[in-house]
Amino acid sequence: MDYAQLAQLMFPHTEHDVDYYLNKYGPRDLPEGAIVTRYAPSPTGFIHMGALYASFVSRTFAKQTGGVFYLRIEDTDTKRTVDNGIQLIIDDLKKFGVVFDEGPVSQTEAVGDYGPYIQTQRKEIYDTFVKHLVAQGKAYPCFCTPEELEAIRAQQEREKEPIIGYWGKYAKYRELDPAEAARRIESGEPYVVRLKSFGDPTRKETFRDEIKGKLTVPENCLDIVIMKGDGFPTYHFAHFVDDTLMRTTHVIRGDEWIASLPIHLQLFRTFGFQPPKYAHIAPLMKTEDGSTRKLSKRKDPECAISYYFEIGMPTESILLYLATICNSDFEDWFMKNPGAKIEDFTFRFNHIGKAGAIYDLAKLYNISKGFVSRMKAQELYDRSASFLKEYDPAFYELYSRDEAYSVAALNIDREKPKPRKDIAVYGDIKAQIWYLYDELFHTPWQDNSIIDTAILSDYFANVYDPADDSAAWMEKVKAFAPKHGYAADVKEYKKNPDQYRGHFGAICGMLRYLVTSQTNSPDLYSILHLLGGQRVLARWNAYQEWAK
């Protein structure tokens, strides 16, 4: 029995050979310099920030070069598969405008000519490639039990072997006679398939990473598992096969993969294929008690993108922040072109930071405030309404009862050259405008020293006219102020502070406190106007009752 016969015994069902697939999935017809890349998650249904970041970067580079961005589902570890996981990932990413040119579009459907895009549906392809290797004696079945593997490791550690793992003289099934291997397989003994490594770890090879630049790594000498006991390929092998056949030009992934780069390079070399370009992204970090660590989906709630749905963060804000982390010159460009589309900025690999950036929520909020401030009131209303409907139904009732009123509330100090920037997330809205809803405004005052009842009594009896426009209202307040010892003019007051109890702003403060129970608010006139004379007077009466 020779290797070819062994391969045939192991994979009797494959219909085609490697060349067949290479021809079937030929080179893509794309413009010069077009980047083909992918997002390749396990179908856990869960997306964390790091993954969103990587997919954002991938899509951005593909799109700005006229290339292709596709989705591939890496479900070879069946333990990680969640029901409906694919759908959840697609739907969540879509909310961020991350959409795919190819790949699954739902749990059961897909588009594109380079599929299937779900790894468990590609088994025959992997079989074909493994078979090819076995037939050439470049891969072999290994019958080691987990206990044996553990024993090897223990021995290596005892002997201070610099390289731990299944290699060289420790690779006990590497030279097993094909006939013996065949016998054990036929008798039903479980096995994995390992690559017969020809690497020499004392030799280093340098490699150019698109982000990290020059990387020096030792050759791989481990006989790594390429096909697991369940017949599915390992990540390494699936990456090699899929990215070859799907004609990926750039593999953009987390830099935790750098350590396995020697394996991947070796796989391509074994087949004589040109490896794709690699761009390894540093992880998002978090500081905690003075030390830094990778943002963790277990420890850090802000790591899960679902967190942002729950607080009502616009997805654009997150994208803007990720763009800022990705290429820091993006921020300068965006400040010069506020409201511009992210796609209009040209990102560069060599501007991506090599070290992991600390994920800064304060910065994210700042960016989000800027984004929300540029929104039209109606748009803010529409978007926040669907958020509130789900996360704050009680407030949503009031909010949606009179849409025009709520939009007007949101429009105070909005849609002007220098809009307010006090809303970062839709969850902030209630705290900003609650006092405009009578149902929420039950004698909320806490401090009876702010309002001078005599002054406001005079004001409401003799000055206040709900029909006044903004300028007239202001003029009347100013004219009224001196009657009670307040300056009608701020500069005048500052010149002679001793001659006044304060300036007319204090009277505005009283009115503000009356109608909002707060000492600060957006434009007072707008609030009074929106409330209307009747409700303002009602609050005045309620206040007097309360202050008794």
Place this chain on the structure above:
RNA sequence: GGCCCGAUGGUCAAGCGGUCAAGACAUCGCCCUUUCACGGCGGUAACCCGGGUUCGAUUCCCGGUCGGGUCACCA
């Protein structure tokens, strides 16, 4: 522990042998202003350490320190 990567103000970061070492967030002060916010102006604040190379190193090289990653039939 072996191997790999990284290191500029509190944070994100420009820089790519000669700069008074940009900018943004945060912070502080002032101005504008009916309050707040916005905006404007200004302040505090940084090249991890030690050796080289060089007329000259934040920048290039070598050590060290610190930080991160990785050593699975998980991806």
